[in-house]
Amino acid sequence: DAMVIQNPRYQVTQFGKPVTLSCSQTLNHNVMYWYQQKSSQAPKLLFHYYDKDFNNEADTPDNFQSRRPNTSFCFLDIRSPGLGDAAMYLCATSRVEGWSEAFFGQGTRLTVV
Amino acid sequence: DAKTTQPNSMESNEEEPVHLPCNHSTISGTDYIHWYRQLPSQGPEYVIHGLTSNVNNRMASLAIAEDRKSSTLILHRATLRDAAVYYCILRGGAQKLVFGQGTRLTINP
Numbered sequence: 001d002a003m004v005i006q007n008p009r010y011q012v013t014q015f016g017k018p019v020t021l022s023c024s025q026t027l028n029h030n031v032m033y034w035y036q037q038k039s040s041q042a043p044k045l046l047f048h049y050y051d052k053d054f055n056n057e058a059d060t061p062d063n064f065q066s067r068r069p070n071t072s073f074c075f076l077d078i079r080s081p082g083l084g085d086a087a088m089y090l091c092a093t094s095r096v097e098g099w100s101e102a103f104f105g106q107g108t109r110l111t112v113v
Numbered sequence: 114d115a116k117t118t119q120p121n122s123m124e125s126n127e128e129e130p131v132h133l134p135c136n137h138s139t140i141s142g143t144d145y146i147h148w149y150r151q152l153p154s155q156g157p158e159y160v161i162h163g164l165t166s167n168v169n170n171r172m173a174s175l176a177i178a179e180d181r182k183s184s185t186l187i188l189h190r191a192t193l194r195d196a197a198v199y200y201c202i203l204r205g206g207a208q209k210l211v212f213g214q215g216t217r218l219t220i221n222p
């Protein structure tokens with residue numbers, strides 16, 4: 001059974017129209033991550049939560065926001081998507097300890113038209 | 114974030130062992146060495162991790178240098194399904210999991 005579920009798998013949005021991507025987990029992990037991955041590049045960390053403590057990467061654009069209403073769910077909001085935001089968005093979870101493995105969802109591929 | 118260095122690409126033949134190197138000269142005492150791989154069109158998946166001692170699991174082995182400044186992921190008998198991008202990542206107590214560029218592994222039939 002999938003333990004980190006991302007919905008939808010594919011999302012098409014219009015230039016400038018707000019879009020929300022969702023992630024849920026059944027592992028009860030206290031850390032959740034959002035990554036952006038463009039073609040032939042490594043996943044780039046956008047931000048992560050440790051419980052409700054939000055940690056933004058310094059180079060994450062203000063256009064990207066996130067919400068974590070409870071342990072199981074996390075959302076990525078793109079306020080005004082541009083063509084350059086088209087990418088695969090990956091959600092992952094882990095425990096906080098350094099030895100803890102991370103579990104990834106299958107990703108949401110975002111297309112901006 | 115402690116940095117890792119990996120070759121951009123490697124190539125091997127099916128059913129032969131593969132040794133994927135990773136340098137991490139700035140590793141701190143509390144950093145664990147993690148390896149993940151990403152198959153085409155999928156999210157990354159965990160492969161193995163270690164702290165100081167060599168580790169084995171059903172997928173691979175991890176050999177860690179005595180000074181911990183480098184490590185090697187070993188696939189004992191590569192199959193075509195092992196073709197992926199392999200990432201070596203250091204993870205300490207800061208919760209973050211930051212990917213480097215990884216090694217693209219090609220397996221020849």
